[in-house]
Amino acid sequence: MPFHLYFHLPYCRRKCPYCDFYKIVPKKGERERFVSALTREVSMAEMSHAWANGPAETVYFGGGTPSLHPPREIHALLTEVRRVWGIAAQAEITLEANPGALTPEFLCGWREAGVNRLSLGAQSFSPRKLALLFRDHRPEDTVRSVENARAAGFSNISLDLIFGLPDETLEEWTADLNAAYSLNADHVSLYNLEFHPGTPFHRWKEAGRLKPLSGDFEADLYLAAHEFFAARGFEHYEISNFARPGFRSRHNLAYWESKPYVGLGPSAHSFDGQALRFHNAADMNRYLSALDSGRLPIEKELLLSENERAEEWIWLSLRRAEGIDFDAACAHLGEPSARALWNCASQLPSGLCEITPRTFRLTPEGWFREDSVLLWLFCTD
Numbered sequence: 001m002p003f004h005l006y007f008h009l010p011y012c013r014r015k016c017p018y019c020d021f022y023k024i025v026p027k028k029g030e031r032e033r034f035v036s037a038l039t040r041e042v043s044m045a046e047m048s049h050a051w052a053n054g055p056a057e058t059v060y061f062g063g064g065t066p067s068l069h070p071p072r073e074i075h076a077l078l079t080e081v082r083r084v085w086g087i088a089a090q091a092e093i094t095l096e097a098n099p100g101a102l103t104p105e106f107l108c109g110w111r112e113a114g115v116n117r118l119s120l121g122a123q124s125f126s127p128r129k130l131a132l133l134f135r136d137h138r139p140e141d142t143v144r145s146v147e148n149a150r151a152a153g154f155s156n157i158s159l160d161l162i163f164g165l166p167d168e169t170l171e172e173w174t175a176d177l178n179a180a181y182s183l184n185a186d187h188v189s190l191y192n193l194e195f196h197p198g199t200p201f202h203r204w205k206e207a208g209r210l211k212p213l214s215g216d217f218e219a220d221l222y223l224a225a226h227e228f229f230a231a232r233g234f235e236h237y238e239i240s241n242f243a244r245p246g247f248r249s250r251h252n253l254a255y256w257e258s259k260p261y262v263g264l265g266p267s268a269h270s271f272d273g274q275a276l277r278f279h280n281a282a283d284m285n286r287y288l289s290a291l292d293s294g295r296l297p298i299e300k301e302l303l304l305s306e307n308e309r310a311e312e313w314i315w316l317s318l319r320r321a322e323g324i325d326f327d328a329a330c331a332h333l334g335e336p337s338a339r340a341l342w343n344c345a346s347q348l349p350s351g352l353c354e355i356t357p358r359t360f361r362l363t364p365e366g367w368f369r370e371d372s373v374l375l376w377l378f379c380t381d
Contacts, residue, residue, distance in 0.1 A: 001273070002088065003052040004254040007038065007077060008265030010064040010284070013101065017134055017200035018193060022267035022282040023064050034284070035073045037291045039080045041264050044296050046084045051272045052262050055086035058251035059093045061115075067097035071109025078114050092117055092156075092250040099145040100137025107152035117156040117249075118149050119189075125179035126172055129165050139179070146183045156247060158187035163225070164218045165193050166210050173221045177228045186247040190225055190240050192218055219368045226364040239319045239367040256316050266297070275304040310337065315374050323354075323361020344377055 011026040011034075026034075046052070059081065061074065074095065081087055094117040095110055107118075124130050125139040142159070149157055159180050163173050180188055195202040195212065204210045213221075226236055234242040238256060241249065254261055260273030267282035278301040281287050290297035304312065313332050317324045329338035345353055345360050352366035352373055366373055 001051055001053060001260065002055060002057045003273075004058045004060075004251055004259060004261040005056040005081065005085075006060045006062060006251075006261060006263040006268055007066075008063065008263065008268040008280075009061055009066040009069060010266055011068050012063070012065045013068070013098075013136060014134075017204075018196070020196035020199050021064070024284060026068070030284075031069070031073075033288065035069070035076065037288050038265055039077060040291055041296065042077070042080045042084050044291070044294075045262055045264060048296055049262060049270070049272070051260055051274075052085070054084075055088045055091075056081055057088045057091055058254060059087065059091060060251045061095040063096055065098045065101065066095050067101055067106065071106060071113050074110055074115065075113035087114070094119055094158075094249070094251055096121065097145070098137060099142040100135070102141075102145045102148065104148045104152065107149050107154070111153045116154070117158070118154045119158040119160065119187075120145055120149075122159045122180065123162045124165075125176050129162070129168070129172070129176075132165055133162065143183065146185070156186050158189060158249070159183070159185045160189045160191065162191050162193055163221045164213050166212065168213060168221070170221065170224060173224065174228070177225055181228075181232060187241065187243045187249060188229065188234070190222070190242070192222065219365070222368045223364055235321065236364065237321045239362075239370065253320075256319050258313060258316060275309055277302045277304065311378055314341070314377065315370075318360075318362050318370070318373070319367075321361065323359055326358050326360075329360075341377065348373065348376060 008022070010023050011031060012023045014025060015023055059078065061069075066074075078087070078093070087093070093115050095115045096119045099120050099122060120142060122142040123133055123135055125142065127139065130138065146157060161176055161180060163176075193201075193212075195205045195210070201210060205212060225242075229242040230236060234244055235248070236242050237248050238252070241252065243249070258271070258273065261271055263270045263280065266280055266284055266287040269277065269279040271277050278298050280297045281290065281299040286299070287297045310333050314324065317328075324341075326338060326342070329341060333341065342355065342360060345355050348366075351363060352369060353360065353362050362370065362373060
Protein backbone atom coordinates (compact mmCIF):
# COMPACT_ATOMS: atom_id res chain seq x y z
CA MET A 1 0.00 0.00 0.00
CA PRO A 2 1.42 3.42 -0.89
CA PHE A 3 2.26 5.52 2.14
CA HIS A 4 3.90 8.77 3.22
CA LEU A 5 7.27 9.09 4.90
CA TYR A 6 8.51 11.57 7.50
CA PHE A 7 12.10 11.97 8.73
CA HIS A 8 12.63 13.88 11.98
CA LEU A 9 16.09 15.47 11.87
CA PRO A 10 16.34 17.05 15.34
CA TYR A 11 19.54 19.07 15.13
CA CYS A 12 19.50 22.85 15.48
CA ARG A 13 22.31 25.36 15.85
CA ARG A 14 20.42 26.57 18.92
CA LYS A 15 16.98 26.02 20.44
CA CYS A 16 14.28 28.62 19.85
CA PRO A 17 12.68 29.48 23.23
CA TYR A 18 9.11 29.09 21.94
CA CYS A 19 9.48 25.66 20.30
CA ASP A 20 8.42 22.42 22.01
CA PHE A 21 9.47 19.96 19.28
CA TYR A 22 12.24 17.52 20.14
CA LYS A 23 15.42 19.35 19.14
CA ILE A 24 19.07 19.18 20.20
CA VAL A 25 22.32 20.96 19.40
CA PRO A 26 24.67 18.40 17.79
CA LYS A 27 27.93 17.33 19.34
CA LYS A 28 30.99 16.69 17.19
CA GLY A 29 30.57 13.54 15.12
CA GLU A 30 27.06 12.85 16.42
CA ARG A 31 25.24 13.88 13.25
CA GLU A 32 27.08 11.30 11.14
CA ARG A 33 26.28 8.53 13.65
CA PHE A 34 22.64 9.60 13.66
CA VAL A 35 22.32 9.52 9.85
CA SER A 36 23.83 6.03 9.83
CA ALA A 37 21.30 4.89 12.44
CA LEU A 38 18.46 6.54 10.54
CA THR A 39 19.46 4.67 7.40
CA ARG A 40 19.27 1.40 9.34
CA GLU A 41 15.86 2.36 10.68
CA VAL A 42 14.56 2.59 7.09
CA SER A 43 15.29 -1.09 6.46
CA MET A 44 14.02 -2.22 9.86
CA ALA A 45 10.78 -0.27 9.50
CA GLU A 46 10.10 -1.76 6.06
CA MET A 47 10.37 -5.25 7.53
CA SER A 48 8.18 -4.44 10.54
CA HIS A 49 5.39 -2.35 9.03
CA ALA A 50 3.69 -4.62 6.51
CA TRP A 51 1.01 -2.00 5.84
CA ALA A 52 3.66 0.29 4.33
CA ASN A 53 5.08 -1.61 1.39
CA GLY A 54 5.66 1.29 -0.96
CA PRO A 55 6.21 3.26 -2.86
CA ALA A 56 6.48 6.43 -0.78
CA GLU A 57 4.14 9.02 -2.29
CA THR A 58 5.70 11.87 -0.33
CA VAL A 59 8.87 12.28 1.73
CA TYR A 60 9.23 15.08 4.29
CA PHE A 61 12.42 16.08 6.10
CA GLY A 62 11.34 18.00 9.21
CA GLY A 63 12.99 18.97 12.41
CA GLY A 64 14.92 20.48 13.92
CA THR A 65 16.77 22.12 11.11
CA PRO A 66 17.15 19.63 8.25
CA SER A 67 19.15 22.21 6.28
CA LEU A 68 22.06 21.53 8.64
CA HIS A 69 22.46 18.23 6.79
CA PRO A 70 24.64 18.48 3.66
CA PRO A 71 23.30 17.11 0.38
CA ARG A 72 25.30 13.88 0.64
CA GLU A 73 23.37 12.90 3.80
CA ILE A 74 19.97 13.70 2.31
CA HIS A 75 21.01 11.84 -0.84
CA ALA A 76 22.03 8.79 1.23
CA LEU A 77 18.67 8.70 3.01
CA LEU A 78 16.67 9.05 -0.21
CA THR A 79 18.82 6.39 -1.89
CA GLU A 80 17.99 3.97 0.92
CA VAL A 81 14.28 4.78 0.66
CA ARG A 82 14.38 4.11 -3.07
CA ARG A 83 16.16 0.82 -2.48
CA VAL A 84 13.87 -0.40 0.29
CA TRP A 85 10.43 1.01 -0.51
CA GLY A 86 10.72 2.91 -3.75
CA ILE A 87 9.60 6.50 -4.28
CA ALA A 88 6.66 7.32 -6.57
CA ALA A 89 7.60 8.91 -9.87
CA GLN A 90 5.84 12.20 -9.10
CA ALA A 91 6.55 12.18 -5.37
CA GLU A 92 6.63 15.41 -3.40
CA ILE A 93 9.91 15.56 -1.45
CA THR A 94 10.11 18.42 1.05
CA LEU A 95 12.99 19.72 3.14
CA GLU A 96 12.61 22.32 5.89
CA ALA A 97 15.32 24.97 5.91
CA ASN A 98 16.55 27.88 8.01
CA PRO A 99 17.00 30.98 5.80
CA GLY A 100 20.09 31.94 7.79
CA ALA A 101 21.99 28.73 7.02
CA LEU A 102 21.58 28.20 3.29
CA THR A 103 24.18 28.27 0.54
CA PRO A 104 23.69 28.00 -3.23
CA GLU A 105 25.82 24.84 -3.16
CA PHE A 106 23.57 23.11 -0.61
CA LEU A 107 20.43 24.17 -2.47
CA CYS A 108 21.73 22.77 -5.76
CA GLY A 109 22.87 19.60 -4.01
CA TRP A 110 19.52 18.95 -2.38
CA ARG A 111 17.74 19.57 -5.66
CA GLU A 112 20.04 17.08 -7.41
CA ALA A 113 19.38 14.55 -4.63
CA GLY A 114 15.66 14.70 -5.43
CA VAL A 115 14.26 17.32 -3.06
CA ASN A 116 11.65 19.27 -5.03
CA ARG A 117 9.88 21.33 -2.36
CA LEU A 118 11.51 23.73 0.09
CA SER A 119 9.87 24.94 3.30
CA LEU A 120 11.61 28.03 4.69
CA GLY A 121 11.20 29.04 8.33
CA ALA A 122 10.95 32.76 7.60
CA GLN A 123 8.70 33.35 10.67
CA SER A 124 8.70 37.11 10.08
CA PHE A 125 10.21 39.93 8.05
CA SER A 126 10.21 42.23 11.08
CA PRO A 127 13.59 42.67 12.80
CA ARG A 128 11.73 43.25 16.08
CA LYS A 129 9.77 40.02 15.83
CA LEU A 130 12.82 37.99 14.74
CA ALA A 131 14.79 39.32 17.72
CA LEU A 132 11.93 38.51 20.10
CA LEU A 133 11.82 34.96 18.69
CA PHE A 134 15.63 34.64 19.06
CA ARG A 135 15.92 33.74 15.38
CA ASP A 136 19.41 33.68 13.92
CA HIS A 137 18.53 35.11 10.52
CA ARG A 138 17.56 38.51 9.14
CA PRO A 139 14.71 39.45 6.77
CA GLU A 140 17.16 39.84 3.90
CA ASP A 141 18.38 36.27 4.47
CA THR A 142 14.92 34.97 3.58
CA VAL A 143 14.79 37.10 0.44
CA ARG A 144 18.21 35.86 -0.67
CA SER A 145 17.33 32.23 0.16
CA VAL A 146 14.22 32.34 -2.01
CA GLU A 147 16.18 33.86 -4.90
CA ASN A 148 18.91 31.23 -4.57
CA ALA A 149 16.36 28.41 -4.30
CA ARG A 150 14.67 29.51 -7.52
CA ALA A 151 18.06 29.66 -9.22
CA ALA A 152 18.77 26.11 -8.00
CA GLY A 153 15.60 24.86 -9.68
CA PHE A 154 13.02 24.86 -6.88
CA SER A 155 9.59 25.63 -8.29
CA ASN A 156 7.68 24.86 -5.08
CA ILE A 157 8.61 27.05 -2.11
CA SER A 158 6.68 27.43 1.15
CA LEU A 159 7.18 30.05 3.86
CA ASP A 160 6.33 29.74 7.57
CA LEU A 161 5.06 32.85 9.37
CA ILE A 162 4.29 33.35 13.08
CA PHE A 163 1.72 35.80 14.41
CA GLY A 164 0.43 36.75 17.84
CA LEU A 165 3.71 37.94 19.37
CA PRO A 166 3.63 40.33 22.32
CA ASP A 167 2.94 43.92 21.20
CA GLU A 168 2.36 42.86 17.58
CA THR A 169 0.27 45.28 15.56
CA LEU A 170 -1.97 44.76 12.57
CA GLU A 171 0.40 46.94 10.54
CA GLU A 172 3.38 44.76 11.48
CA TRP A 173 1.50 41.59 10.55
CA THR A 174 0.27 43.05 7.27
CA ALA A 175 3.87 43.93 6.39
CA ASP A 176 4.83 40.26 6.93
CA LEU A 177 2.03 39.13 4.64
CA ASN A 178 3.03 41.61 1.94
CA ALA A 179 6.68 40.55 2.17
CA ALA A 180 5.80 36.85 1.78
CA TYR A 181 3.55 37.59 -1.17
CA SER A 182 6.15 39.79 -2.85
CA LEU A 183 8.56 36.84 -2.88
CA ASN A 184 6.06 34.84 -4.97
CA ALA A 185 5.84 32.08 -2.39
CA ASP A 186 3.81 29.14 -3.66
CA HIS A 187 2.59 28.18 -0.21
CA VAL A 188 2.36 29.90 3.18
CA SER A 189 1.86 28.27 6.60
CA LEU A 190 0.71 30.41 9.53
CA TYR A 191 1.21 29.65 13.21
CA ASN A 192 -0.02 31.70 16.12
CA LEU A 193 2.49 31.88 18.95
CA GLU A 194 1.83 29.42 21.75
CA PHE A 195 3.43 29.36 25.18
CA HIS A 196 4.05 25.64 25.56
CA PRO A 197 4.74 24.35 29.09
CA GLY A 198 8.41 23.53 29.54
CA THR A 199 9.64 26.21 27.11
CA PRO A 200 11.40 29.45 28.12
CA PHE A 201 8.54 31.44 26.58
CA HIS A 202 6.09 29.76 28.96
CA ARG A 203 8.30 30.53 31.97
CA TRP A 204 8.72 34.14 30.84
CA LYS A 205 4.98 34.51 30.42
CA GLU A 206 4.36 33.11 33.90
CA ALA A 207 6.96 35.50 35.30
CA GLY A 208 5.35 38.47 33.55
CA ARG A 209 8.24 39.06 31.13
CA LEU A 210 6.02 38.31 28.11
CA LYS A 211 2.40 39.40 27.80
CA PRO A 212 0.30 37.44 25.28
CA LEU A 213 -2.03 39.25 22.93
CA SER A 214 -5.74 38.98 23.56
CA GLY A 215 -7.49 36.10 21.86
CA ASP A 216 -9.80 38.48 20.04
CA PHE A 217 -6.89 40.42 18.54
CA GLU A 218 -5.15 37.20 17.52
CA ALA A 219 -8.38 36.28 15.73
CA ASP A 220 -8.27 39.65 13.95
CA LEU A 221 -4.74 38.91 12.72
CA TYR A 222 -5.73 35.43 11.55
CA LEU A 223 -8.77 36.71 9.67
CA ALA A 224 -6.68 39.51 8.14
CA ALA A 225 -4.36 36.84 6.70
CA HIS A 226 -7.34 34.92 5.32
CA GLU A 227 -8.67 38.01 3.57
CA PHE A 228 -5.21 39.02 2.32
CA PHE A 229 -4.38 35.72 0.63
CA ALA A 230 -7.90 35.00 -0.59
CA ALA A 231 -7.89 38.35 -2.40
CA ARG A 232 -4.68 37.31 -4.17
CA GLY A 233 -5.83 33.96 -5.47
CA PHE A 234 -4.54 31.66 -2.72
CA GLU A 235 -6.61 28.74 -1.47
CA HIS A 236 -7.08 28.70 2.30
CA TYR A 237 -7.25 24.93 2.07
CA GLU A 238 -6.50 24.01 5.68
CA ILE A 239 -6.74 25.77 9.01
CA SER A 240 -3.12 27.02 8.92
CA ASN A 241 -2.22 26.75 5.26
CA PHE A 242 -2.59 28.77 2.07
CA ALA A 243 -1.52 27.70 -1.41
CA ARG A 244 -1.57 28.91 -4.95
CA PRO A 245 -3.71 26.55 -7.08
CA GLY A 246 -1.80 23.29 -7.55
CA PHE A 247 0.61 23.85 -4.64
CA ARG A 248 -1.17 22.31 -1.66
CA SER A 249 1.17 20.30 0.59
CA ARG A 250 0.48 16.72 -0.45
CA HIS A 251 2.39 15.37 2.54
CA ASN A 252 0.43 17.33 5.14
CA LEU A 253 -2.82 16.52 3.36
CA ALA A 254 -2.03 12.86 4.02
CA TYR A 255 -2.17 13.55 7.77
CA TRP A 256 -5.51 15.34 7.55
CA GLU A 257 -6.98 12.66 5.28
CA SER A 258 -5.93 9.86 7.69
CA LYS A 259 -3.64 8.17 5.18
CA PRO A 260 -0.87 5.85 6.39
CA TYR A 261 2.52 7.36 7.17
CA VAL A 262 5.79 6.20 8.69
CA GLY A 263 7.81 8.51 10.92
CA LEU A 264 11.52 7.86 11.35
CA GLY A 265 13.94 9.53 13.75
CA PRO A 266 13.61 10.43 17.44
CA SER A 267 10.08 11.48 18.49
CA ALA A 268 8.64 10.74 15.01
CA HIS A 269 5.03 9.52 14.87
CA SER A 270 3.47 6.87 12.59
CA PHE A 271 -0.06 5.77 11.65
CA ASP A 272 -1.16 2.63 9.83
CA GLY A 273 -4.15 4.36 8.21
CA GLN A 274 -6.61 2.37 10.33
CA ALA A 275 -6.36 2.50 14.12
CA LEU A 276 -2.73 2.03 15.17
CA ARG A 277 -0.64 5.05 16.16
CA PHE A 278 2.85 4.85 17.61
CA HIS A 279 5.89 7.05 18.13
CA ASN A 280 9.63 6.77 18.63
CA ALA A 281 11.59 7.67 21.74
CA ALA A 282 12.01 11.43 22.05
CA ASP A 283 15.59 11.07 23.20
CA MET A 284 18.68 10.64 21.04
CA ASN A 285 20.45 8.24 23.42
CA ARG A 286 17.45 5.91 23.71
CA TYR A 287 16.86 6.17 19.97
CA LEU A 288 20.43 5.20 19.07
CA SER A 289 20.63 2.52 21.74
CA ALA A 290 17.54 0.76 20.39
CA LEU A 291 18.85 0.70 16.82
CA ASP A 292 22.32 -0.40 17.95
CA SER A 293 20.57 -3.31 19.68
CA GLY A 294 18.79 -4.28 16.48
CA ARG A 295 15.30 -3.11 17.43
CA LEU A 296 13.09 -0.23 16.38
CA PRO A 297 13.03 2.73 18.79
CA ILE A 298 9.25 2.67 19.21
CA GLU A 299 8.37 3.92 22.68
CA LYS A 300 4.57 3.90 22.75
CA GLU A 301 1.73 2.37 20.76
CA LEU A 302 -1.92 3.33 20.85
CA LEU A 303 -4.76 1.35 19.30
CA LEU A 304 -7.63 3.77 18.81
CA SER A 305 -11.07 2.73 19.95
CA GLU A 306 -14.01 3.01 17.57
CA ASN A 307 -15.12 6.22 19.31
CA GLU A 308 -11.61 7.69 19.19
CA ARG A 309 -11.33 6.90 15.49
CA ALA A 310 -14.67 8.61 14.84
CA GLU A 311 -13.77 11.76 16.78
CA GLU A 312 -10.34 11.90 15.14
CA TRP A 313 -11.87 11.62 11.68
CA ILE A 314 -14.24 14.49 12.47
CA TRP A 315 -11.65 16.94 13.74
CA LEU A 316 -9.13 16.12 11.02
CA SER A 317 -11.82 16.58 8.35
CA LEU A 318 -12.89 19.91 9.81
CA ARG A 319 -9.33 21.22 9.44
CA ARG A 320 -9.78 21.12 5.65
CA ALA A 321 -11.65 23.66 3.56
CA GLU A 322 -13.88 20.91 2.12
CA GLY A 323 -15.07 19.99 5.60
CA ILE A 324 -17.27 16.90 5.98
CA ASP A 325 -19.44 15.37 3.27
CA PHE A 326 -22.62 13.75 4.59
CA ASP A 327 -22.16 10.52 2.63
CA ALA A 328 -18.57 10.24 3.87
CA ALA A 329 -19.80 10.84 7.43
CA CYS A 330 -22.32 8.03 7.03
CA ALA A 331 -19.58 5.70 5.81
CA HIS A 332 -17.22 6.57 8.69
CA LEU A 333 -19.67 7.09 11.53
CA GLY A 334 -22.92 5.39 10.54
CA GLU A 335 -26.01 7.30 9.42
CA PRO A 336 -27.50 7.87 12.92
CA SER A 337 -24.24 9.39 14.18
CA ALA A 338 -23.86 11.46 11.02
CA ARG A 339 -27.36 12.91 11.47
CA ALA A 340 -26.60 13.61 15.13
CA LEU A 341 -23.43 15.45 14.07
CA TRP A 342 -25.39 17.56 11.59
CA ASN A 343 -27.97 18.37 14.26
CA CYS A 344 -25.30 19.38 16.76
CA ALA A 345 -23.43 21.47 14.19
CA SER A 346 -26.62 23.34 13.28
CA GLN A 347 -26.74 24.65 16.84
CA LEU A 348 -23.24 26.14 16.80
CA PRO A 349 -23.04 29.90 17.37
CA SER A 350 -23.56 31.95 14.22
CA GLY A 351 -20.55 32.53 12.00
CA LEU A 352 -18.52 29.47 13.03
CA CYS A 353 -19.67 27.04 10.36
CA GLU A 354 -21.46 26.63 7.06
CA ILE A 355 -23.86 23.71 6.95
CA THR A 356 -26.11 22.33 4.22
CA PRO A 357 -27.90 18.95 3.98
CA ARG A 358 -24.78 17.61 2.22
CA THR A 359 -21.79 19.44 3.74
CA PHE A 360 -20.52 20.75 7.07
CA ARG A 361 -17.45 22.92 7.17
CA LEU A 362 -15.94 25.57 9.41
CA THR A 363 -15.59 29.20 8.47
CA PRO A 364 -12.24 31.00 9.05
CA GLU A 365 -13.71 32.28 12.34
CA GLY A 366 -14.64 28.70 13.22
CA TRP A 367 -11.15 27.50 12.34
CA PHE A 368 -9.57 29.99 14.70
CA ARG A 369 -11.92 28.84 17.46
CA GLU A 370 -11.64 25.16 16.53
CA ASP A 371 -10.99 23.99 20.11
CA SER A 372 -14.28 25.52 21.27
CA VAL A 373 -16.12 24.08 18.26
CA LEU A 374 -14.83 20.57 18.95
CA LEU A 375 -15.70 20.88 22.64
CA TRP A 376 -19.25 21.76 21.57
CA LEU A 377 -19.50 18.89 19.07
CA PHE A 378 -18.09 16.19 21.33
CA CYS A 379 -19.65 17.26 24.62
CA THR A 380 -23.13 18.36 23.57
CA ASP A 381 -25.79 15.70 23.99
